[in-house]
Amino acid sequence: xxxxxxxxxxxxxxxxxxxxxxxxxxxxxxxxxxxxxxxxxxxxxxxxxxxxxxxxxxxxxxxxxxxxxxxxxxxxxxxxxxxxxxxxxxxxxxxxxxxxxxxxxxxxxxxxxxxxxxxxxxxxxxxxxxxxxxxxxxxxxxxxxxxxxxxxxxxxxxxxxxxxxxxxxxxxxxxxxxxxxxxxxxxxxxxxxxxxxxxxxxxxxxxxxxxxxxxxxxxxxxxxxxxxxxxxxxxxxxxxxxxxxxxxxxxxxxxxxxxxxxxxxxxxxxxxxxxxxxxxxxxxxxxxxxxxxxxxxxxxxxxxxxxxxxxxxxxxxxxxxxxxxxxxxxxxxxxxxxxxxxxxxxxxxxxxxxxxxxxxxx
Numbered sequence: 001x002x003x004x005x006x007x008x009x010x011x012x013x014x015x016x017x018x019x020x021x022x023x024x025x026x027x028x029x030x031x032x033x034x035x036x037x038x039x040x041x042x043x044x045x046x047x048x049x050x051x052x053x054x055x056x057x058x059x060x061x062x063x064x065x066x067x068x069x070x071x072x073x074x075x076x077x078x079x080x081x082x083x084x085x086x087x088x089x090x091x092x093x094x095x096x097x098x099x100x101x102x103x104x105x106x107x108x109x110x111x112x113x114x115x116x117x118x119x120x121x122x123x124x125x126x127x128x129x130x131x132x133x134x135x136x137x138x139x140x141x142x143x144x145x146x147x148x149x150x151x152x153x154x155x156x157x158x159x160x161x162x163x164x165x166x167x168x169x170x171x172x173x174x175x176x177x178x179x180x181x182x183x184x185x186x187x188x189x190x191x192x193x194x195x196x197x198x199x200x201x202x203x204x205x206x207x208x209x210x211x212x213x214x215x216x217x218x219x220x221x222x223x224x225x226x227x228x229x230x231x232x233x234x235x236x237x238x239x240x241x242x243x244x245x246x247x248x249x250x251x252x253x254x255x256x257x258x259x260x261x262x263x264x265x266x267x268x269x270x271x272x273x274x275x276x277x278x279x280x281x282x283x284x285x286x287x288x289x290x291x292x293x294x295x296x297x298x299x300x301x302x303x304x305x306x307x308x309x310x311x312x313x314x315x316x317x318x319x320x321x322x323x324x325x326x327x328x329x330x331x332x333x334x335x336x337x338x339x340x341x342x343x344x345x346x347x348x349x350x351x352x353x354x355x356x357x358x359x360x361x362x
Contacts, residue, residue, distance in 0.1 A: 012056060016040035022063050058089045065096050068327050073097065077108045080123075090115075091123025100329060100359070101130050110139050118148055125154045133162045137171065144174035152178040153185055157198070160205035179206070193223035197232055204236045212236050225256050231266045238273070246270045261290035265297055268304070281308055288317075295325040299334065306338060314338060327358055 016026040019037035028040035061075040079085060079093040094112045097105050109131070112124030121143065128140050136158055143155035156178035167175065182202060189195035196219035204212030213236055219229035230253035234246035250267040257263060268283030284301040291297055298321040306314035315338050322331050332355045340348035 014040070014044065015056070015059065016044060018059050022059060024059060056086070056089070058085060058093070061093065062096075068325060070327065072327075073099070073102075073105065077104055080108050080112060080120075087117040087119040090117075091119045094120065094123035095126040097127040098130065099327075106131075106135070113139055113143060118151060121146075121151055122154065125151065125158065128158055134166065137162050137166055141171045141174065144171070144178045149181055149185075153182045156182040157202060160202050190218075191222070193219040193226040193229060196222060197226070197228050200229075200236075201232050204232075204239070209236060209240055227253065227257060227260050227262050231262060234266055234270060238270070243270050243273050247274065259290060261287040261294065261297060264290065265300070268300070272304070277304070277307060280304060293324065295321055295328045295331065299328070299330050302331075302334060306334075311338060311342060329355060329358055332358065 014027045015024070016028050016037045018024050019026045019029070020041050026037060026040060028044070029035055029037055032040065058079050061079045064075055065072040076093040076096050080090050080097075082090065090112075094109065097109065101109070109124050109127050112120050113128070115121055115124070125140065125143065128136055131139065140155050140158050143151050144159070146152055146155075156175060159175055160179070164172070179202075183199060186195040186199035186202070190199075196215045200212045200215030200219065202212075203215060213233065216229050216233035216236065219226060220233070223229070230250055234249050237243060237246035237249065247267065247270045250263055250270060253263045254260065254267065264283045265287035268280045268287065271277075271280035271283060281301075281304045284297070284304045288294070288297040288301040298317060302314045302317040302321070305311075305317060315335065318331050318335050318338070322328065322335065325331065332351050336348045336351035336355065339345075339351065
């Protein structure tokens with residue numbers, strides 16, 4: 001990075017104890033190749049004590065979040081609110097908030113958006129995608145008038161889909177200024193498909209369908225294998241009742257990138273709307289097989305199986321998904337509904353109880 005002033009690297013106190021617990025790397029055994037992390041952890045403890053000043057304390061939080069354990073969201077909220085931690089760690093915690101937001105999570109995001117650190121505010125903006133349009137307008141609109149362009153641009157992107165009837169005159173004026181900056185930013189990078197997709201999607205959300213289509217088509221011409229361009233343009237076609245064109249577009253994309261699970265999934269949605277359930281089921285199955293770790297793909301595949309009358313296969317698919325994603329509310333809800341439909345009230349109650357626990361934990 002020689003001439004770039006960004007701080008891309010840092011030196012931290014080695015944590016071999018975390019290597020023992022979490023399997024993370026550490027500087028000690030990177031040099032002492034013949035020694036174990038357990039040996040290094042004992043040495044550090046002998047020299048400095050159990051918790052010397054300078055130790056970071058967020059690794060366990062992110063390890064828990066990566067495994068989607070029950071306490072993950074509470075730990076992320078606690079880290080996001082911890083003023084003693086580095087802003088980048090707090091921002092990462094904010095960006096990691098997910099699922100149906102509890103009142104505590106909403107308060108954490110709102111506080112993050114007001115934080116003195118720009119990095120923390122940016123993390124809060126990332127999690128603001130989970131808010132309803134009305135909540136976005138309430139909590140994100142003040143960022144439109146902030147001093148930093150990067151935050152104003154991010155806020156404009158988040159607010160593009162908010163109905164104009166909900167804006168106050170002052171909010172609308174601030175949004176128009178920030179949206180102009182967003183458009184200018186994307187135009188400056190118009191030689192990249194990513195910027196074209198950003199701009200096309202933004203324009204479509206503002207109601208400029210023709211402008212959105214033109215930008216997304218330009219993205220495809222620039223980079224014929226760029227999957228988001230196909231998916232977003234197909235969604236624009238959906239919005240104007242042109243799913244037939246969306247199907248043709250997605251098949252063109254699959255001809256170029258046949259192993260894209262996202263394109264198979266998007267095509268399945270289009271075919272469902274076109275009342276071609278058998279074809280849609282094949283696309284959902286293909287998406288789930290290409291990306292088995294994606295809970296959403298597996299969930300939709302299971303729903304399609306259920307719609308096709310394959311209830312046993314649907315339940316088996318959901319149970320396999322739940323084993324990998326034990327806190328997925330959609331999967332739990334579907335399992336409760338499908339078992340109830342089969343008359344298995346005990347199993348339905350079991351999944352409803354788990355869903356209730358999940359709601360309380362959030």
